[in-house]
Structure formats: C-alpha cells, structure tokens
Amino acid sequence: MDLSYGPEYEAFRDELRAFIAENRHRAPAAPGAAQRAGADAVAWQQLLLEHGYTARTIPREYGGFGAEPDILTSRIIAEEFAAAGVPGGLSNQGISMLVPTLLELGTEEQKRRWIAPTLRGEIVWCQGYSEPGAGSDLAALRTSAREENGEFVINGQKIWTSTAHQADMIFCLVRTEADAPKHAGISYLIFSMKTPGIEVRPLRTMTGHAEFNETFFTDVRVPVDQIVGQRGQGWMVANATLGYERGMLGDPAALENRLAALVQLMHDERIDGVRAIDNAALCDRLVALQAEVAAMKFNGLRLLSNSLKGEPGGLAKLIVKLQSCELAHQISALAIDAMGELGLLYGGSRRERAGGSWQWNYMFQLGLIVGGGTAQIQKNIIAERGLGMPREPKLEHARAPKAEAA
Amino acid sequence: MDFGLSPEQRMLRDAVDRLLREHCPLDHVREVAEGGHAVSAAVVAALSELGLSGIMVLEEHGGLGLGLLDALVVAEALGAAVAPVPFVARCVLAPLALRLAGTPAQQARWLPRIADGSARFGVGLTEVVNRRDGGGVTAADGTLSGSALFVLDSADADAFVIADQGGQLHLVAGEADGLERLPLSTIDLTRSVGELRLDGVAAEPLGEDDGGTANRLVAAGRVLLAADSVGAGDVMIARAVDYAGEREQFGRVIGSFQAVKHMCAEMAARLEPCRSLVWYAAHAFDAVPDEALLMACHAKSHTGEVGRFVARTATEVHGGMGFTDLLGLHYWFKRIGFDRQLLGGPEIVRAEAAALQGWGKRAA
Known part of the structure; x- marks a missing residue:
C-alpha cells in the first residue's frame, strides 16, 4: 500500500x-x-x-x-x-462521450472538423440513443435512415435527449439496414440540429423542470459521409461511448462532495434547538452513509491502481454505477429527512434551503438510477460479466425491431 | 501510488489459502466444531510453520515483524475457510498490546514465546466497547475483580490481556489464584470465547494510560473481524453462484432467472467495496494514525451490515438446502454473525464513530 x-x-x-x-x-x-x-x-x-x-x-x-x-x-x-x-x-456529452468516440473510431476528417470546436465549447452536442420503445433494450431502436441520392433520410423519434434544445449537433443511432439482425442494422450518424425536419419538444419531469427533451425526425436529410464507423457498425460505436457515460455517472469525488454538503446541512439545521447532527437516529444514518462513501472512495483508488498496472477493474468496476447512484440518492434522502417539514419546500418557497436543491437532487438522482443503464440492467451486467452467471434464455420468437416507416 | 496488496501480501494470501485447502477442508471444520473444541491443533500447527504465530512480533523478538494489513490478509483467508483457529486475539491483539504498551522486560518475557507458540493468550476487551449487566472488571492494588465477558481465544489460553473498566490493560496468568474460567458457547463453533471471573486476581499492569492502547486494540480487532467477514462473504457468494449454476427448476438453471441473478449481483455489489475499505482501515492503522480509529469503525460497522445481508441472501439462494446442515453453509453464516456482534455491533460502533467527529452530542 x-x-x-x-x-x-x-x-x-x-x-x-x-x-x-x-x-x-x-x-x-x-x-x-x-x-x-x-x-x-x-x-x-x-x-x-x-x-x-x-x-x-x-x-x-x-x-x-x-x-x-x-x-x-x-x-x-x-x-x-x-x-x-x-x-x-x-x-457535457460532446466532450465526455462524442470526443472519445471520434478519437477511437472517427475518420481523420471528422476528428479535425469536430473535436476542437467541441472542446472549446463552440459546438454543443446532444445524444440521440433512447427511443420510446428502446430503453434498456436499446438495440430495438426503430428510427430509420434510408439512403437516397447520397443522403440518409431519417424518420423517427428519440427521447431523453437532454441538451437537444440548446445543441448545435446530435450524435444519433439509426436503423440503416432494415433487413439485418437487430444489432447489425444500426449506424451512428452525426448531424446538425438545424437540419430541416427536426422538432424538439421539452420533456417535463417529476422535478417540475424539463431536463430532457423528445426529438422528432421527419425526412431529415444527412449526407452519407456523416457516419462514424461503417454502416451497420453503430452498435459497436455506441458501446464505446456508453462505457464513457458509465464512467461519468460514478465519480467518487462527487459523492464525497455531496456528503460534505450533507454534514454541513446537519450542523446547521436544528430540531428543537438541537443540531440535526446530534440527533441519534439521523446521526446513525449519516455515519452509515459516511462509511459507504469511504468504501466507494477506496474502491475508486483500487481501480486507479489497477489501471496504472494495466489490470482489468473486474467486479470493483462493474459495481460503480449501481452503487454510486444509489448512494447519492440516499444522501439526498437523509438531507430531506434531516430538514423535516422544511425538506418539503421547493420551487423558490420562503424558508427553502439551498434553493430546493436537495429535493431536486433527490428526484433527479432517481432518474440517474434509471438512466445510463437501469439498476436492473447493471445487476445483469454484474451477474453475467462479473460473476459469470448464465444469460436469460432468449425467447425463440422474439420480434425483430421494425424500422420506422419513412 | 499503489492502493492494494503488495506482491508479498498476495503471496502470503496464496500460501495461507494453500495451507487451508490442505489442512482445513469443511469436513475438518465440521469435525472440530462438532467435537466442541473450536481450535484445530493441526491447523494451528500448520500456520505456526509459516511463522504466523509471530506475525505481529518484531524480528528482534523472533517474529515476522509485520503490520495489521499483513495480518488482515491472513484474517480474510481464515474467514474464507471458516478456520477454527485462534488468530485475532492470540496472534495479533496480544502481541500488539505488548508492542504498544509493554515494558522492555514484559516484551522480552512474552513476545518470543508468542512467536514460537509456547505462550497462548486470550484477550478481553468487550467492556471497553460496551459493558453489559454482569460484566466489567475493576482494578485495585495490583489485583483485578469482576467479570470479563467474551474473552476472545480463551479456551486453551495460558495467559490473558484484560482491560479494566477504565481501559487500563493488565496481564493475567491463566492459572492465577482467584481466576475462574467459564466457557461461553456461541453460534460460531469455530471461535472460542469465554468468561473470566476474577476475585482479587493478581495482575500486572500493561502500560499506563487512559485507555488509548485499549482503544487501538479494539480498532485492530474490528478491522480483522471485518476482514474475516469479507473472506467469509466471498465464499458465500461464490457458493451461491455455483449452486445457482447447477440447480435446475422449470427446465433451466436457477442462476438464469433474474430474480436469483440479481440477488447475487447485489451481494457482490455491496461486498466488493468493503474489501477496499478494510484494506484502507488496516493501512490507516499501520500508517495514518489520525484516521485509524474512525476507519476501523467504518470497516466494522459497514462490513457488519453487508455481512449480514450476504449471509442471509447467499443462504436464500440455496433454497431449502441452504437451511440444512448438509451443505455446511451455516458455518459461514454464523462466522459472519460472530464478526458482526463482537467488539460492537454496527449501531454501537457508528455511535463511536460519530463521537470521534464531535457528532451525536447531547444538547448542553
């Protein structure tokens, strides 16, 4: 050590x-x-x-x-x-997901054209992956792109496109090979959000804000060279990016910061004149979370050492998204409980604490538990890749996804 | 920068694992436990061959002179094998007490004998953590009176380190006048704990402080008990995964059902970070004194909670078979239960962790 x-x-x-x-x-x-x-x-x-x-x-x-x-x-x-x-x-998703993908799989021309302005914050990207019928089963996506006169013509709908309303560009998964097997029919396209035929509608969530959007494509025309990787390789390209996203969602330093904010809150809030941190039951929960945050921090250091040595992260890595998102949610939950009735205040109310951010986090983090691979999908991954357990048998007559009619 | 076990520590783990595979299969554990001994002479002898009775004894006194992180590696392996051997108190806490607080004369007298296995210690610290009715030892004029409960590794001990209610440590001979030794039988038949009744028993003070050494011993003990649970939990998960991969119902192995798979994933997801936590807690004990007590609390309380979850869930994955004696899974279940309660259950330990940080105070 x-x-x-x-x-x-x-x-x-x-x-x-x-x-x-x-x-x-x-x-x-x-x-x-x-x-x-x-x-x-x-x-x-x-x-x-x-x-x-x-x-x-x-x-x-x-x-x-x-x-x-x-x-x-x-x-x-x-x-x-x-x-x-x-x-x-x-x-943002451009810097954390698209840039690494282009570096790995983009053409020289794509790298030169897109990476620098993205890094400088001049181009903002959004991600077009999930669809109403393709969430955990992302490869079931139906948004179609048929080739016509050197262009892809895109039709369909994406959901959870978080920054679509402010984005200049989108990296997007579409079905280009209508007759190919599910995973082999997908391509990864990049195109301007100003292209005619794109409509962005804000998607209001339980927080009362619209942190996400739905994005609709009607005969959106994109030059065929705006593809990353080859036709039909989009699934492989996307998986390269999903890895980066999961890395993003499990940062132990973020947990430590949230915990420090919670400790401060429990010092400041008083119940019948007694600091919340001196309330035995609340303090017990706080220390339990503190131990878990410490465990995730050291798990992170262990992963750091593994990568320095070129060793695989194994189970220690596979569990990070599941555990970190859950832990972040529990930290917010304790903050709300420590505030008691005050924990309910929201939307700019009088007496609201920290701008209502604990309630917002409490709700939004539930979204993060689901997003980027649900907790249940994470458990499948841990069991199958980490513990070597068998996959669920495939249904014999599973329907192949149909491309959206153009 | 290297967070993890050193190559030497990995070799130590391999050596202990190999030895336990040979000398301590489940059949042997069962034989020892059912015979009511809680101590396997054969496994103790094999571990001594590796020099592990002297793991914490400095080289000048004939030991290996290693640290708590090294001892933790052994504890994890012993937990994995549910090995019926006195290790935590005898091979770690007793020599540590002497190292931290003993006079040169006490060290010269006892440490070489601990290293060669000829002095067998038990250690009583329970009342430092939480004193129950009927427990507690007071010191007066070089003697001890009262009862020390849950003295660890006590069955075949020929000397003891006992903490009095003020946290002062004492050395007590196993055959001292006025000392009555009563066994306590727990769920875990692979560990030995006992009650010592002391009636004006002659005792030699070990160091002189306000409980600082006793607190450090408690911390070391907590880290090792937590590590024992990590080792035992690993095996429970591996056995659950194996069982789920063999057992068929509804025409498929039950491990292909998500209900079962998710139970296994949750166990792994919760136990895996505990491994890094106990490593760091042991490292802090050896090298970051400011953090040692708090990290020992975190390791103990968190692994206690996760241990209970793993023990229960792994048993459940085995269905009815898990509940039987046939598979012997209950040896791990009970070992983890023991690790959780001894030297403070999670709530007691978290209250201590809070107090260390100035939290949980009563209003003035």
Whole structure:
C-alpha cells in the first residue's frame, strides 16, 4: 500500500494549485444542467485548454494539449478542481462521450472538423440513443435512415435527449439496414440540429423542470459521409461511448462532495434547538452513509491502481454505477429527512434551503438510477460479466425491431 | 501510488489459502466444531510453520515483524475457510498490546514465546466497547475483580490481556489464584470465547494510560473481524453462484432467472467495496494514525451490515438446502454473525464513530 504520488506529481499538483488560486476569480459558477454554458464558462474552458488542465491528452492537431496519457496526472487535476470547488472545465456529452468516440473510431476528417470546436465549447452536442420503445433494450431502436441520392433520410423519434434544445449537433443511432439482425442494422450518424425536419419538444419531469427533451425526425436529410464507423457498425460505436457515460455517472469525488454538503446541512439545521447532527437516529444514518462513501472512495483508488498496472477493474468496476447512484440518492434522502417539514419546500418557497436543491437532487438522482443503464440492467451486467452467471434464455420468437416507416 | 496488496501480501494470501485447502477442508471444520473444541491443533500447527504465530512480533523478538494489513490478509483467508483457529486475539491483539504498551522486560518475557507458540493468550476487551449487566472488571492494588465477558481465544489460553473498566490493560496468568474460567458457547463453533471471573486476581499492569492502547486494540480487532467477514462473504457468494449454476427448476438453471441473478449481483455489489475499505482501515492503522480509529469503525460497522445481508441472501439462494446442515453453509453464516456482534455491533460502533467527529452530542 503506497498512497503517495511521488515528488514529480506533487510538483505538478503545486503548480496546479497555484494556477487555481491565481485564476479562480475567472471561473464560472457551477453551470445549471439545462442552460448552455455562458461566455464565462467558455472562456474558462479555453484557459484550461491552454494550460492542459482539460483535454490534456487529446492530440494538439485536434485542439487538445497533446500530453502523454497519465492516469495520476488526470487524477490530480480532478482532485484539485474538486477540492477547490471550481469547475474543471466544461462537462457535457460532446466532450465526455462524442470526443472519445471520434478519437477511437472517427475518420481523420471528422476528428479535425469536430473535436476542437467541441472542446472549446463552440459546438454543443446532444445524444440521440433512447427511443420510446428502446430503453434498456436499446438495440430495438426503430428510427430509420434510408439512403437516397447520397443522403440518409431519417424518420423517427428519440427521447431523453437532454441538451437537444440548446445543441448545435446530435450524435444519433439509426436503423440503416432494415433487413439485418437487430444489432447489425444500426449506424451512428452525426448531424446538425438545424437540419430541416427536426422538432424538439421539452420533456417535463417529476422535478417540475424539463431536463430532457423528445426529438422528432421527419425526412431529415444527412449526407452519407456523416457516419462514424461503417454502416451497420453503430452498435459497436455506441458501446464505446456508453462505457464513457458509465464512467461519468460514478465519480467518487462527487459523492464525497455531496456528503460534505450533507454534514454541513446537519450542523446547521436544528430540531428543537438541537443540531440535526446530534440527533441519534439521523446521526446513525449519516455515519452509515459516511462509511459507504469511504468504501466507494477506496474502491475508486483500487481501480486507479489497477489501471496504472494495466489490470482489468473486474467486479470493483462493474459495481460503480449501481452503487454510486444509489448512494447519492440516499444522501439526498437523509438531507430531506434531516430538514423535516422544511425538506418539503421547493420551487423558490420562503424558508427553502439551498434553493430546493436537495429535493431536486433527490428526484433527479432517481432518474440517474434509471438512466445510463437501469439498476436492473447493471445487476445483469454484474451477474453475467462479473460473476459469470448464465444469460436469460432468449425467447425463440422474439420480434425483430421494425424500422420506422419513412 | 499503489492502493492494494503488495506482491508479498498476495503471496502470503496464496500460501495461507494453500495451507487451508490442505489442512482445513469443511469436513475438518465440521469435525472440530462438532467435537466442541473450536481450535484445530493441526491447523494451528500448520500456520505456526509459516511463522504466523509471530506475525505481529518484531524480528528482534523472533517474529515476522509485520503490520495489521499483513495480518488482515491472513484474517480474510481464515474467514474464507471458516478456520477454527485462534488468530485475532492470540496472534495479533496480544502481541500488539505488548508492542504498544509493554515494558522492555514484559516484551522480552512474552513476545518470543508468542512467536514460537509456547505462550497462548486470550484477550478481553468487550467492556471497553460496551459493558453489559454482569460484566466489567475493576482494578485495585495490583489485583483485578469482576467479570470479563467474551474473552476472545480463551479456551486453551495460558495467559490473558484484560482491560479494566477504565481501559487500563493488565496481564493475567491463566492459572492465577482467584481466576475462574467459564466457557461461553456461541453460534460460531469455530471461535472460542469465554468468561473470566476474577476475585482479587493478581495482575500486572500493561502500560499506563487512559485507555488509548485499549482503544487501538479494539480498532485492530474490528478491522480483522471485518476482514474475516469479507473472506467469509466471498465464499458465500461464490457458493451461491455455483449452486445457482447447477440447480435446475422449470427446465433451466436457477442462476438464469433474474430474480436469483440479481440477488447475487447485489451481494457482490455491496461486498466488493468493503474489501477496499478494510484494506484502507488496516493501512490507516499501520500508517495514518489520525484516521485509524474512525476507519476501523467504518470497516466494522459497514462490513457488519453487508455481512449480514450476504449471509442471509447467499443462504436464500440455496433454497431449502441452504437451511440444512448438509451443505455446511451455516458455518459461514454464523462466522459472519460472530464478526458482526463482537467488539460492537454496527449501531454501537457508528455511535463511536460519530463521537470521534464531535457528532451525536447531547444538547448542553
């Protein structure tokens, strides 16, 4: 067990700390999920790009900093921005999902055209994967794209397109091979959200906000070269991106921050004049969550060491999404309980605490438990890939998905 | 940066696993447990061959001079094999007490004998954690009186480390006048605990402090009990997965039903982070003193909760067979139950963790 990073890394850490201290006045407030990053956030992103504190390992010709991949350096960057409470640059589906996918599977032309402006925050992307009839069974998607005069003509509907209303572009899964088996008929297209025939309707959720959208396509025409990978390979391309998303949804530093906020809340809230943190039952729950957060933190360090050694993460990795999302939800649940009746206040009410964010989180995190692979799908993955248990037998007469009629 | 076990620690684990596969199969555990001994002389001898009785004894006293993380590796392996051997108190807590608080003379007298297995200690710390009616030891004029409950590894002990109610530690000879040794039989027939009744028994103080050493011993004990449950839980999950892969109902193996698969996935999802937590708790004990007590509390309480869930769920996956004696699964179930209660169940330990952070105080 050696938890030191060594002198070179500590020097890098000191440098980064000095940078943050010097420049933090230029950092934007944490961006709201439903808003496009403002000018200050974009400027901050560009400053970080210049110094290599974001997109550090992306080659220079694509707008990155071009450093050699180094897990500990990335880790230090994540740690220091989290500890300072300053955003470590833009975090969106374009940067976290599309860029890695293009780097791995895009053509040279696609990389040069799309990666740099995405990194700079000039192009915002949304993800067109799920459909009303294709959730956990994503490969059952029916949105169709038929080829016609050098263009794909797209018809169908996507759901949970979170940033569609502000996006410039979409990366989208469509069925191009109507007669191919389910997984082999899908292609991965990228196209402008300004293309005629696209309609975005906000999807209001239980939080009272519209964090997501439904996106409808009617005869949307996209040049055939706007495909990532080959025709029929979209499932493989998408799986490369889903891996990045699951990584995004299970960040132990985020859990530690939520827990620290909960501890602060329980110091501040008083019940009959007694701090909530001194209430035996509430405190018992808090310590139980603290232990679980610690366990996930060390699980994360173990995964970090595994990847440094080039060893697979195994079970320790497969469980992260399931456990982290559940834990985040429970942290919010305890916050609401610690506030008692005050925990109900929402929507800008008088006496509301923290802008109603605990209630919003409590509800939204339920969405995260479902999104990005439901808890039940995660359990299948853990059982099948982690424990080697048998798959559910396939139904003999399972219906093949039909492409949307054009 | 390397979070995890060192190559040497992995080798230690392999060596202990190999030894236990050879000397401690379930049939042997059953034989020892049903014979009412709780201690397998054969397994103890085999472990001594590896030098493990001296794992925590410094080299100058003839031991291996290792740390708690090394001992944890052994504890995990013993839990996996439900091995009926006195390890936690005898091989770790007693020598640790002497290392932390003993005078040079006490260390020179006892540590070499612990290392070669000729001094067999039991350790009584229960009342430091929570004193129940009928329990508790008081010290006066070099003697101890009262009752120490759940003294660990007590059955064949020939000396004891006993904490009094103030947390001061004492050395007591197994044959001292006024000492009455009563067995306690628990659900877990692979561990030995007993009650010591002391009536003006001569005792030698071990160090002099306000309970700081006793608290450190409790922390070390908690980490090892948690590790024992991680090892035992691993085996319960593996057995449940194997069983679910063989047992057929409705024309298919039950492991292909999501209801069963999800039970197994939940067990793995909850137990896997415990492994990293107990590793870190042991590392903190060895190297990050500021965090040692809190992390030991977290390891103990959280693994206690997860252990109960795994023990119950793995048994349930086995259906009716899990409930029978035939499969012997209950040895792991009971071992995990023992690990959970000893040195404080989850609620008691969480209250302590809260107090360490200044939380859970009564209003002034």
